[in-house]
Every structure is written in C-alpha cells, then in structure tokens.
Amino acid sequence: MGDWLRQSTLDRVDAESVLCYALQQPRSYLFSHSDEPLAPTVLKNLEQLSQRRANGEPLAYITGTAEFWSLSLSVTTDVLIPRDDTGCLVEVALSLWPTVPQDGFVVDAGTGSGAVAIAFAKETGANIIATDVSPAALKVAQANAARLVPGLIQCQQANWLHGWKPNSISLLLSNPPYIRADDPHLKAAELQHEPESALISGADGLDDLRTLIQNATTALMPGGALAFEHGYDQAEAVQALLINAGFQGIATVQDLSGNDRVTHAKAR
Numbered sequence: 304m305g306d307w308l309r310q311s312t313l314d315r316v317d318a319e320s321v322l323c324y325a326l327q328q329p330r331s332y333l334f335s336h337s338d339e340p341l342a343p344t345v346l347k348n349l350e351q352l353s354q355r356r357a358n359g360e361p362l363a364y365i366t367g368t369a370e371f372w373s374l375s376l377s378v379t380t381d382v383l384i385p386r387d388d389t390g391c392l393v394e395v396a397l398s399l400w401p402t403v404p405q406d407g408f409v410v411d412a413g414t415g416s417g418a419v420a421i422a423f424a425k426e427t428g429a430n431i432i433a434t435d436v437s438p439a440a441l442k443v444a445q446a447n448a449a450r451l452v453p454g455l456i457q458c459q460q461a462n463w464l465h466g467w468k469p470n471s472i473s474l475l476l477s478n479p480p481y482i483r484a485d486d487p488h489l490k491a492a493e494l495q496h497e498p499e500s501a502l503i504s505g506a507d508g509l510d511d512l513r514t515l516i517q518n519a520t521t522a523l524m525p526g527g528a529l530a531f532e533h534g535y536d537q538a539e540a541v542q543a544l545l546i547n548a549g550f551q552g553i554a555t556v557q558d559l560s561g562n563d564r565v566t567h568a569k570a571r
C-alpha cells in the first residue's frame with residue numbers, strides 16, 4: 304500500500320483517508336502494514352474513490368464521515384458538512400447556557416447533520432429539540448443523535464419557528480443558510496456538492512436570519528437567549544436586525560480565524 308500512496312495523484316492526507324476508507328482501517332494500520340500489497344478489488348475501488356476526490360467531491364461525502372467537536376458524525380449529501388468555525392456557535396451556546404431559564408426548550412434550528420445540537424448535548428447533558436425543514440437531513444441528524452447522545456435529542460420537521468408556542472424557548476441556536484445568491488464562492492468545487500438549501504439565503508444572504516429573528520421575538524421566553532452563526536461580514540446587519548426586534552445584550556464573537564462569526568442576544 305506504500306506504493307499506491309506514493310503513486311497517488313491526490314495530496315497525501317486525501318490519499319491516506321481514501322485508502323483507510325477503502326480498507327475500512329484506521330490510519331495507524333497504514334504505517335504498520337505499509338509493505339502489504341493491495342488486493343485487485345481494493346485497487347479498483349481506490350481508482351473510483353480517487354476519481355471522485357479529483358473531481359472535487361468533499362472527502363466527508365466520499366467517506367460518509369465528518370469530524371466536528373471531537374465527534375465523528377455521519378454525513379450524506381443531504382446535509383452540510385459541519386465546519387470547524389461552527390464550533391464557535393457551540394462555545395457561545397455553552398457560555399449562555401448557565402444564564403438562561405432552565406425550564407424552557409433548547410432548540411437547534413436548521414440542524415443538518417445534528418452537529419451543533421449533538422455537541423451541545425454532549426457537553427451539557429441537556430435535552431434539545433433539533434429541527435430542519437428537510438426530512439432527509441433530519442434522518443441523518445436522528446441517526447447521529449441516537450448513536451452519540453442517546454435519548455437527549457428530539458428531531459422535528461419545522462420551517463424555522465413557525466407555529467412555535469410563544470414564550471417557550473430558553474435557548475435558540477442556529478447556523479442558518481447565509482450566503483448571498485450571487486456570491487462567487489458558490490462556484491467553488493466543494494460547494495457544488497452541498498445542498499443549496501443549506502447555503503443560500505436570498506439576495507443579501509440574510510433572508511433566513513431575518514425570519515429567525517422575527518420568529519424569536521415571540522418564541523423566546525423572557526431572559527431567554529439566542530445565538531446565530533453568520534457570514535464574516537454580516538455582524539453589523541444581524542446586530543441591527545436584533546436591535547430593531549427589541550433584543551438586548553447584543554454581542555458578536557469571532558471564530559478561530561478572527562472573523563466575526565456568531566452574534567448572540569437576550570430577550571427582554
């Protein structure tokens with residue numbers, strides 16, 4: 304297998320990942336078995352997997368697995384591949400958790416793979432309602448939740464917070480779609496494979512955040528908090544929307560790269 308790795312046109316990390324996936328072995332196996340030849344069926348499989356990667360398909364979709372917050376999540380093309388930057392939303396949620404009423408619902412709206420809800424449940428042991436408009440995404444979230452935090456997460460189909468009982472949510476988390484419809488980044492090869500409905504949010508990227516903020520004005524209980532991920536250049540606009548909607552204690556937190564990433568606020 305050492306020969307295959309040396310000859311692969313993929314970069315080293317991708318080649319090793321594809322090889323581990325084809326062999327269904329951990330990375331350590333490659334070092335202890337590097338002199339072993341590969342079976343013809345494995346070689347054929349590797350050729351197909353390498354071609355998919357060379358065509359720009361994300362590794363996470365090829366292997367069906369993505370790492371987030373030290374969790375190994377199953378992913379399909381029905382869900383966004385969770386990004387490291389979204390760890391910022393989990394950190395903000397954990398800091399808000401002791402400050403909110405403990406008798407309301409915690410909601411992760413637009414849960415996708417369940418990444419945010421599962422990381423939060425893992426850290427706090429709290430019960431969470433994870434919602435998404437996509438039944439296919441909810442199936443992925445449900446399976447991840449059952450495997451990683453059994454009994455803590457309830458998955459529900461919903462269009463943001465439409466129809467939600469007033470004054471019932473103590474902590475609302477969301478990483479909604481927030482890319483502008485004409486954003487040139489959407490042409491990046493990797494984004495071509497992700498669901499458009501998880502990425503794009505109208506002409507200015509703020510349609511879903513506007514809806515969520517509007518919904519939150521009635522759904523959040525007094526003293527409840529919200530935290531939303533957004534684009535690096537959207538903090539000012541999100542803060543303005545929250546001010547206009549009557550929220551208080553509004554602040555923005557930067558991700559590991561120093562970009563504005565999560566804005567949070569409290570209901571009066």
Ligand SMILES: C[S@@+](CC[C@H](N)C(=O)[O-])C[C@H]1O[C@@H](n2cnc3c(N)ncnc32)[C@H](O)[C@@H]1O
Pocket residue numbers: 382383384385386389412413414415416417418419434435436437440461462463478479480481500501502511
């Ligand atoms: C950017 S992805 C975030 C996924 C996941 N929370 C994460 O951080 O990896 C946005 C998610 O919002 C969902 N979504 C889009 N429109 C929605 C709506 N109207 N109501 C609820 N969820 C929606 C998408 O299906 C997608 O799963």
